Amino acid sequence: MMNSTTAYLYSKKNGFVTLVVLLILGLLFISNIFKANQTNDRIDVYVFALLTAALAFALVVLIAKRLMPALKNEVVLEFNEKGIIDYLRNVTIDWKDIKSIDFKRTRSSSMIWLRLKWESDYGSQIFISLRWVTGKDNDIYRTAVSYFNSFADAEAENEA
DSSP, X not given: OOXXXXXXXXXXXXXXXXXXXXXXXXXXXXXXXXXXHHTTOHHHHHHHHHHHHHHHHHHHHHIIIIIHHHHTTOEEEEEOSSEEEETTTTEEEEGGGEEEEEEEEOSSOEEEEEEEEEEETTEXXXXXXXXXXXXXXXXXXXXXXXXXXHHHHHHHHHHO
């Protein structure tokens, strides 16, 4: 049984890239507000002002929930001898409750796919996004499988 803890930090790189993309989008919205104002198109002014306000809210959330924890070197995902802790969604899953672990790539990010032995508050399948996790996705998945297999081996020894 593995007695150590493996912790992964928030991704600074992804936080900054997302911040830059949102700022560029915000500048485009603001330029459209000025253009619409010059042509006296009030509806477009209101629409782009509303979009800019929503974007500003998204920026505040991004900075508070993703970028600040990354700059403070906070842990977002942890594997230990008891289970997996996803600090991003505040979910803890014990190894004993996991039936299988898989890896899934999507267009926007990779995920660790946990199938549970029973139905939890989160369902019988839990997806842990690796978008905000520092490290190589395949290495993180292999670490999860290693901990899971170590737990399964220890359980088999206890039953024998």
